[in-house]
Amino acid sequence: METNEKNANDLEEKNQPSGHSQQPSFHGPGFSLSPEPQMDSSSSALAAMGNPFPPGLWNPPGQNFGLGETNTNAMLNGHQFSSFLGMLSAATPAYPGAPSGFMDCGTGFPGLSANSLGAMMDHPFSRNPPMGSFQNDIETSREMNVDEGCKDALLTGDRQQGDTESSHGVDASSKDLSKPECSGGAGQDEGPSVSCPKKRKRPSQDRGVKHVQEGSQQLATLAAKQEKDDDDKDEPKRPIGTSRKSNGKQTEDKSDAPKEDYIHIRARSGQATNSHSLAERVRREKISERMKFLQDLVPGCSKVIGKAVMLDEIINYVQSLQRQVEFLSMKLSAVNPALDFNIERILSKDLFQSQGTASSTFGFLPDIGHQFLHPPKHSQAALHSIVNPADAFGRVTNAPVGCTFKEATHQ
Amino acid sequence: EDFPWTCRLMDGKGATESSNPNRVVESVPSAAVASASAPTKRMLAFHFLRALSRIHGAAGPARRRTRTIRRAAYSSMARATGPRRAWSRALLLQAQARARRSRAETSRRAAVLVRRRVVAGPAAAPAPARAAPVGGQASAAAARAALAPPPPPARQAGEPARSDALRRLVPGGAGMEYCSLLEETADYVRCLRAQVQLMQGLADLFSCQ
Numbered sequence: 001m002e003t004n005e006k007n008a009n010d011l012e013e014k015n016q017p018s019g020h021s022q023q024p025s026f027h028g029p030g031f032s033l034s035p036e037p038q039m040d041s042s043s044s045a046l047a048a049m050g051n052p053f054p055p056g057l058w059n060p061p062g063q064n065f066g067l068g069e070t071n072t073n074a075m076l077n078g079h080q081f082s083s084f085l086g087m088l089s090a091a092t093p094a095y096p097g098a099p100s101g102f103m104d105c106g107t108g109f110p111g112l113s114a115n116s117l118g119a120m121m122d123h124p125f126s127r128n129p130p131m132g133s134f135q136n137d138i139e140t141s142r143e144m145n146v147d148e149g150c151k152d153a154l155l156t157g158d159r160q161q162g163d164t165e166s167s168h169g170v171d172a173s174s175k176d177l178s179k180p181e182c183s184g185g186a187g188q189d190e191g192p193s194v195s196c197p198k199k200r201k202r203p204s205q206d207r208g209v210k211h212v213q214e215g216s217q218q219l220a221t222l223a224a225k226q227e228k229d230d231d232d233k234d235e236p237k238r239p240i241g242t243s244r245k246s247n248g249k250q251t252e253d254k255s256d257a258p259k260e261d262y263i264h265i266r267a268r269s270g271q272a273t274n275s276h277s278l279a280e281r282v283r284r285e286k287i288s289e290r291m292k293f294l295q296d297l298v299p300g301c302s303k304v305i306g307k308a309v310m311l312d313e314i315i316n317y318v319q320s321l322q323r324q325v326e327f328l329s330m331k332l333s334a335v336n337p338a339l340d341f342n343i344e345r346i347l348s349k350d351l352f353q354s355q356g357t358a359s360s361t362f363g364f365l366p367d368i369g370h371q372f373l374h375p376p377k378h379s380q381a382a383l384h385s386i387v388n389p390a391d392a393f394g395r396v397t398n399a400p401v402g403c404t405f406k407e408a409t410h411q
Numbered sequence: 412e413d414f415p416w417t418c419r420l421m422d423g424k425g426a427t428e429s430s431n432p433n434r435v436v437e438s439v440p441s442a443a444v445a446s447a448s449a450p451t452k453r454m455l456a457f458h459f460l461r462a463l464s465r466i467h468g469a470a471g472p473a474r475r476r477t478r479t480i481r482r483a484a485y486s487s488m489a490r491a492t493g494p495r496r497a498w499s500r501a502l503l504l505q506a507q508a509r510a511r512r513s514r515a516e517t518s519r520r521a522a523v524l525v526r527r528r529v530v531a532g533p534a535a536a537p538a539p540a541r542a543a544p545v546g547g548q549a550s551a552a553a554a555r556a557a558l559a560p561p562p563p564p565a566r567q568a569g570e571p572a573r574s575d576a577l578r579r580l581v582p583g584g585a586g587m588e589y590c591s592l593l594e595e596t597a598d599y600v601r602c603l604r605a606q607v608q609l610m611q612g613l614a615d616l617f618s619c620q
Contacts, residue, residue: 286590293597318599328614329481
């Protein structure tokens with residue numbers, strides 16, 4: 001462990017002057033993935049090696065920073081580069097490039113559960129600049145979740161099959177998957193083609209039909225049971241959809257024994273993997289996520305659960321806010337300071353320059369009455385001392401000069 | 412003399428959020444924030460105060476000032492948010508169309524033409540052909556196209572009954588998908604709440620006696 005700490009210290013010292021921007025992103029996943037034992041060692045290794053190519057990388061496994069487990073040592077040594085490349089591609093804000101980077105990373109860790117991979121994927125995106133790109137965040141996270149769903153299917157397909165050609169298929173983009181898969185076994189082409197339907201054509205749909213005839217009835221009933229809440233436009237698609245569900249596992253729970261010996265796609269339990277239903281599911285998740293945001297915004301809605309009541313509350317709140325604007329504008333039209341304030345000049349120059357100091361420092365202007373009596377020609381002098389305006393107003397309005405405020409109200 | 416209360420407004424809205432429990436929400440790098448950002452609030456204050464000073468200084472018809480102040484509030488909200496939100500774009504277009512209409516109404520012939528067109532055509536009638544410059548006409552046509560009722564996307568899951576009420580409330584919400592409507596509503600609520608806070612502070616400061 002001493003070498004670990006020494007190396008960590010050295011690397012930290014090296015990294016801080018250079019202002020390595022990837023350092024925090026390495027620590028981030030390390031913190032979030034600590035519950036998982038496998039990722040813990042790798043993340044600690046990553047955290048220790050902020051430098052992408054540390055000299056310690058080439059150490060023999062015996063000196064591998066005291067990781068302790070030879071299993072993970074071997075795996076990490078074998079796949080450290082891919083992991084680093086994966087993390088690097090994740091850390092850089094090139095989001096279109098990130099998914100492909102993660103696809104590559106996924107092949108290096110066949111033992112990883114998809115959850116941790118999803119957590120790894122989500123975290124750099126969650127470090128995004130803030131709500132200005134709220135929409136982009138949601139979109140990219142949704143995209144990533146869909147990709148994760150595809151990769152779920154692919155990884156599970158890998159594990160189930162153990163075929164080399166499907167593992168090669170995992171590497172490429174999902175569109176190319178159909179080609180090596182079609183050359184494969186009978187029912188094997190159906191699996192990946194079902195899993196990422198948004199990105200691909202349906203090459204072997206008719207080939208799947210003849211496999212499904214026996215199971216189509218039960219699939220139809222299951223699909224009918226589970227897609228109750230979908231739109232009517234899913235109805236005409238259902239015959240096609242059932243023909244594509246050649247594997248008996250998709251509409252059933254994972255605990256059910258598979259009826260046929262096809263590729264078993266790990267869809268979410270109890271949900272269909274029709275292309276339209278996937279899109280519908282994504283959309284529903286988006287909507288529920290935004291409803292949650294709105295729930296945070298609207299006060300007093302934390303106890304209300306349910307979309308309809310929530311929507312009523314939101315509408316009431318927006319209406320009340322608009323009514324408040326109306327009422328306050330009425331009030332403001334009545335109250336008229338009638339002072340010759342050069343707001344524009346003051347605001348444009350002072351508030352935007354010294355916003356930080358203005359907000360944080362408080363002082364007392366010694367001659368506040370003087371200030372109020374004679375409207376300042378130079379706003380610079382007034383800037384340097386900021387007054388607690390409640391006191392100022394109290395004093396001013398008590399003074400006879402305060403009449404200027406009062407007489408304006410009843411002009 | 413006015414700068415103390417402007418600074419106090421800044422404090423009340425933007426900068427003293429360090430003591431606010433809301434700050435915990437904002438520091439988390441998630442996209443959901445419960446209150447508007449400090450630069451947005453600053454821009455709100457800037458635009459609204461400028462409009463207020465202009466309103467108070469320039470015209471004195473007391474009855475119509477309420478409406479003008481309300482319009483100034485929404486305009487300052489839209490300008491503070493900028494063109495990156497659909498609702499702010501819709502508000503800006505509304506304000507521009509209104510400004511062009513009012514500017515065209517200054518000349519008497521233009522006023523007559525505008526009134527005739529308003530009566531005959533849709534409510535979003537732009538400046539008339541004779542008085543308005545070409546550039547105004549082009550953008551007014553764009554405003555008309557934007558303000559024309561788009562086909563309401565009713566083919567969505569969930570809320571047909573109440574979603575149109577929300578669409579009527581949120582500016583520019585008529586043509587959106589339900590998903591983006593919710594997002595726009597969230598941002599609109601944030602900005603609206605900040606505007607209400609600003610106006611409340613102003614009203615308090617002006618009328619504290």
